[in-house]
Amino acid sequence: MNWTYILSLILFSTGLYIALSRRNAIVVLMGIELMFNAAAINFLISETEPGEGQTMILFILGIAAAEAATGMAIILNLFERFSSIDTSDTTLLK
Amino acid sequence: MGDPQVHSLLKLIYLPVWFPLAGIIFLVLPSSVVKYSSLFFQLVALIASLFFIQLFYTQPYFSATWNIPWIDIIGFKADFSFRLDNISCLIAFIVCIISFLVGIYSCSYISSKSEQKKFWLFLLLFQFSMLGLLFSNAFISFFLFWELVGFSSFLLIGFYNSKKESGSAAMKAFIFNKISDLFLLAGFIFLIVKGDINSFDKLSTSGFINSSELSSIVPYLLIVGGLAKSAQFPLQGWLPHAMAGPTPASALIHAATMVTAGVYLQIRLLPVYSDIHLIILGMAGAFSAIWGGFCAIGQVEIKKLLAFSTISQLGLMMVAVSTSNETSAIVHLLTHAFFKCGLFLTAGIALHYFITKSSNENEQSYSKFVLPKNYRTKFLILILILLLSLTGIPFTSGYISKESILLSLLEKAGTYDSIWTITFILTLLSVLLTGIYSGRFLYLIYSNKNGETTSNFKIPFQLLLPVIICSVLSLSVFWTGLHILGELDSVWFISLLNISVPSESGIFAIILPIISTLLAVGGFIVGYTLTNRPRFENLEYLITLSINQFYIDRLYSGIYRIFSKLSSFINIQDKQIYIGFIYLEKIYDSLIYKENNYSISAIARKMEDTAGNIIPSFFSGIALIGNAFIRILQNGKIQTYLYFSVILFLLLFLLINL
Amino acid sequence: MKEIILLFIGICGLFTALSKKLIYAAFSLFLCLSGIAALYLYCNAELIAAAQIILYVGGVLVLIIFGIMLSKKGSGDQTEGLLGNPIISILLVLFLAFILYIGYTPEIKQSVTTNSDFTKNIGQLTVTKFLLPFELISFFLLAALVGASYMSRRKPAMPRKINLEEKK
Numbered sequence: 001m002n003w004t005y006i007l008s009l010i011l012f013s014t015g016l017y018i019a020l021s022r023r024n025a026i027v028v029l030m031g032i033e034l035m036f037n038a039a040a041i042n043f044l045i046s047e048t049e050p051g052e053g054q055t056m057i058l059f060i061l062g063i064a065a066a067e068a069a070t071g072m073a074i075i076l077n078l079f080e081r082f083s084s085i086d087t088s089d090t091t092l093l094k
Numbered sequence: 095m096g097d098p099q100v101h102s103l104l105k106l107i108y109l110p111v112w113f114p115l116a117g118i119i120f121l122v123l124p125s126s127v128v129k130y131s132s133l134f135f136q137l138v139a140l141i142a143s144l145f146f147i148q149l150f151y152t153q154p155y156f157s158a159t160w161n162i163p164w165i166d167i168i169g170f171k172a173d174f175s176f177r178l179d180n181i182s183c184l185i186a187f188i189v190c191i192i193s194f195l196v197g198i199y200s201c202s203y204i205s206s207k208s209e210q211k212k213f214w215l216f217l218l219l220f221q222f223s224m225l226g227l228l229f230s231n232a233f234i235s236f237f238l239f240w241e242l243v244g245f246s247s248f249l250l251i252g253f254y255n256s257k258k259e260s261g262s263a264a265m266k267a268f269i270f271n272k273i274s275d276l277f278l279l280a281g282f283i284f285l286i287v288k289g290d291i292n293s294f295d296k297l298s299t300s301g302f303i304n305s306s307e308l309s310s311i312v313p314y315l316l317i318v319g320g321l322a323k324s325a326q327f328p329l330q331g332w333l334p335h336a337m338a339g340p341t342p343a344s345a346l347i348h349a350a351t352m353v354t355a356g357v358y359l360q361i362r363l364l365p366v367y368s369d370i371h372l373i374i375l376g377m378a379g380a381f382s383a384i385w386g387g388f389c390a391i392g393q394v395e396i397k398k399l400l401a402f403s404t405i406s407q408l409g410l411m412m413v414a415v416s417t418s419n420e421t422s423a424i425v426h427l428l429t430h431a432f433f434k435c436g437l438f439l440t441a442g443i444a445l446h447y448f449i450t451k452s453s454n455e456n457e458q459s460y461s462k463f464v465l466p467k468n469y470r471t472k473f474l475i476l477i478l479i480l481l482l483s484l485t486g487i488p489f490t491s492g493y494i495s496k497e498s499i500l501l502s503l504l505e506k507a508g509t510y511d512s513i514w515t516i517t518f519i520l521t522l523l524s525v526l527l528t529g530i531y532s533g534r535f536l537y538l539i540y541s542n543k544n545g546e547t548t549s550n551f552k553i554p555f556q557l558l559l560p561v562i563i564c565s566v567l568s569l570s571v572f573w574t575g576l577h578i579l580g581e582l583d584s585v586w587f588i589s590l591l592n593i594s595v596p597s598e599s600g601i602f603a604i605i606l607p608i609i610s611t612l613l614a615v616g617g618f619i620v621g622y623t624l625t626n627r628p629r630f631e632n633l634e635y636l637i638t639l640s641i642n643q644f645y646i647d648r649l650y651s652g653i654y655r656i657f658s659k660l661s662s663f664i665n666i667q668d669k670q671i672y673i674g675f676i677y678l679e680k681i682y683d684s685l686i687y688k689e690n691n692y693s694i695s696a697i698a699r700k701m702e703d704t705a706g707n708i709i710p711s712f713f714s715g716i717a718l719i720g721n722a723f724i725r726i727l728q729n730g731k732i733q734t735y736l737y738f739s740v741i742l743f744l745l746l747f748l749l750i751n752l
Numbered sequence: 753m754k755e756i757i758l759l760f761i762g763i764c765g766l767f768t769a770l771s772k773k774l775i776y777a778a779f780s781l782f783l784c785l786s787g788i789a790a791l792y793l794y795c796n797a798e799l800i801a802a803a804q805i806i807l808y809v810g811g812v813l814v815l816i817i818f819g820i821m822l823s824k825k826g827s828g829d830q831t832e833g834l835l836g837n838p839i840i841s842i843l844l845v846l847f848l849a850f851i852l853y854i855g856y857t858p859e860i861k862q863s864v865t866t867n868s869d870f871t872k873n874i875g876q877l878t879v880t881k882f883l884l885p886f887e888l889i890s891f892f893l894l895a896a897l898v899g900a901s902y903m904s905r906r907k908p909a910m911p912r913k914i915n916l917e918e919k920k
Contacts, residue, residue, distance in 0.1 A: 016740065019733070019736060020733055020736060020737050020740070021733070028733070087731055087732065087733060088731060090730075090731075091729060091730030091731055092730060
């Protein structure tokens with residue numbers, strides 16, 4: 001019963017829940033960041049040779065940063081277009 | 095195959111089967127001549143059957159089988175084959191006689207010009223198919239003619255188009271017959287496929303019948319297959335309604351010939367049945383005899399009374415078959431043909447008189463019948479002979495056959511177990527009931543005295559002659575010759591049948607006829623006297639019960655109505671959806687290319703607008719439901735799409751790992 | 753002690769999910785990420801802990817808070833509701849967690865405690881085993897940089913705003 005793994009699962013589920021069911025786009029971004037972190041924790045504890053997990057975490061960190069920047073750019077563009085960052089208002093792609 | 099006579103197949107060209115067919119071809123003649131040409135062909139058929147009878151006298155063991163190869167491919171062989179047998183020739187002879195008499199009768203009965211050709215077409219078609227049924231040997235050809243007989247009877251029942259109940263009665267007859275045809279077909283298929291038995295003559299020589307491979311269900315299938323044609327319980331409901339047809343048709347079909355096809359089938363199939371099946375057959379027959387007798391007592395319409403009487407007598411024939419006493423069954427078949435036909439024709443005369451009086455051609459209200467005044471006494475003798483023959487009084491032909499049936503039943507009851515005793519008691523009860531309704535018939539046909547003013551009504555001789563012939567032939571002198579009180583042995587053509595006749599001796603042979611005669615006469619008197627004095631209240635309830643046939647009619651029509659409602663409901667949905675799809679195509683095109691409106695709700699609305707009543711709300715309901723469902727899926731929010739991709743991932747994960 | 757940190761991280765994550773106010777969600781995310789950095793410290797991953805603090809807390813979280821600042825409409829914190837049916841979402845994620853737990857449990861190596869010189873290992877692995885991801889991630893970061901700056905350029909002509917009041 002590895003609690004770290006369970007935390008990783010809980011964090012991942014929480015992040016997924018935020019991404020699925022929050023109306024504010026920025027909160028969705030926060031949820032995605034949580035999912036990244038959960039995956040990072042998982043990599044940390046499940047490595048086959050020493051140091052492998054932490055290297056993966058470095059890469060995850062880089063990717064997460066890039067993704068956050070891009071996501072924020074998208075959100076700000078949305079805000080300029082729709083005057084709202086509510087996801088239920090941006091439904092033109094029906 | 096047959097014997098050395100097979101090479102003289104040319105003789106088979108004289109089979110009475112083909113002459114009605116030729117009569118049909120000659121129906122192209124003008125309507126006034128048509129009846130004479132058809133009568134001519136019926137006469138020729140009669141002479142031909144006489145010819146074959148004499149053939150059997152000269153060569154007692156004559157039998158010929160005539161094979162017409164039809165389908166012969168690998169693994170499947172089916173031919174028609176006809177077989178001349180003593181049984182089939184004898185019954186064919188009687189069929190030809192009755193058809194001829196009915197032909198003479200209907201020359202005058204069907205008097206309107208417009209109906210002549212139709213009636214003769216149906217009548218000759220029926221005669222052709224009945225004779226074909228009698229002569230056919232292979233199961234396939236037998237089934238073909240069986241269906242054709244049912245179809246001809248359907249045509250004849252629904253002959254009067256303007257009457258409301260003709261159509262439903264015809265449909266009822268057809269459907270009931272079709273139900274038992276299914277069982278019959280299943281039984282035949284079993285025999286053909288499993289046992290490689292293609293025809294009736296292979297039945298007695300095949301070892302398959304006695305082997306354990308014969309599935310236990312086959313005899314039951316075959317028993318049920320013969321039930322509806324002979325109007326046995328539980329498929330007897332069509333026969334009373336079939337009286338909506340013209341009287342000659344009723345006389346021919348539902349008294350003498352078609353209903354005996356079931357009995358003929360059972361006679362032919364006797365090698366298949368073992369003891370238990372014969373017991374069931376006997377019980378079915380005895381029960382139908384009781385049923386018919388009981389329901390006949392309460393009827394007020396004479397044709398329906400005669401119909402129930404037919405059911406009862408056919409039950410008697412089935413009982414005879416079940417005691418393995420084919421001879422008495424055949425003789426009863428023949429005698430019953432004559433007296434029942436005579437009774438029907440008499441009823442027809444009474445109705446005819448009423449119709450010509452009321453000058454309304456298609457109104458056949460069967461509760462109104464009256465005999466013309468100046469013929470009353472003359473008819474009394476004829477009707478009395480016929481009725482007494484029905485009940486089985488000595489000196490009549492009905493006595494001979496009925497006694498032999500009862501004697502063979504008694505013999506079975508004595509040696510076997512209690513079920514035969516029950517059957518015997520039921521049959522005796524049916525004799526009593528027969529007497530009762532015969533008395534009632536006499537009273538009914540003579541008590542109706544209203545509205546006869548003319549005393550100089552002339553019944554055309556064509557109507558009278560068949561009745562006279564039938565009633566004369568119901569006397570026992572014509573059957574046994576000088577042995578007036580004779581048993582079955584003394585019937586003059588009994589040597590023709592080449593079947594062993596069980597002869598009963600001992601004390602029962604004397605007591606039983608006395609008992610049954612007493613029962614019959616007693617029933618007759620009771621029926622005659624009680625009909626005009628219904629003073630007993632509980633009897634009234636019984637009579638109501640019997641009129642409504644224990645409400646079994648209503649049960650069947652209720653079941654039918656449930657199914658027809660279900661099928662009409664399904665039909666509507668089917669039509670709606672089909673038409674809806676056709677419209678959807680057109681509307682979708684117009685919407686997409688002209689209005690750029692892609693949503694399903696718009697399509698549904700547009701369909702409702704253009705189609706109006708054609709597409710009811712059912713289909714647009716589908717569209718709306720679909721719309722509501724799809725609206726959830728396709729709302730444009732990314733999170734919804736994410737939601738479903740998570741579900742998909744879960745499913746994939748489960749599928750791969752678990 | 754490690755379990756307490758785990759508990760702390762979990763609670764902060766749940767608070768992010770369930771809080772009604774945007775700023776509280778951002779702040780609890782901050783605490784969550786800091787807690788994860790502490791977790792890394794407990795797993796003898798000092799480099800990663802430092803990187804987490806620098807990149808996540810000082811980079812991504814600041815970005816998020818800037819985004820919150822720039823996309824506020826009106827005054828005050830906006831309260832927000834939940835989208836769709838939260839119960840189904842909760843059930844779905846619980847089910848997902850359950851399936852992942854049943855279907856995949858990693859083998860936990862005990863070598864974490866014995867080897868404490870992870871930075872050297874990271875360096876070695878980066879240039880031997882994970883060389884390709886290393887190069888690719890530099891390229892990836894460049895692409896993200898270019899894209900983000902392109903997307904947030906000053907646009908010459910403002911497109912027409914979709915008036916949300918008309919649609920309602």
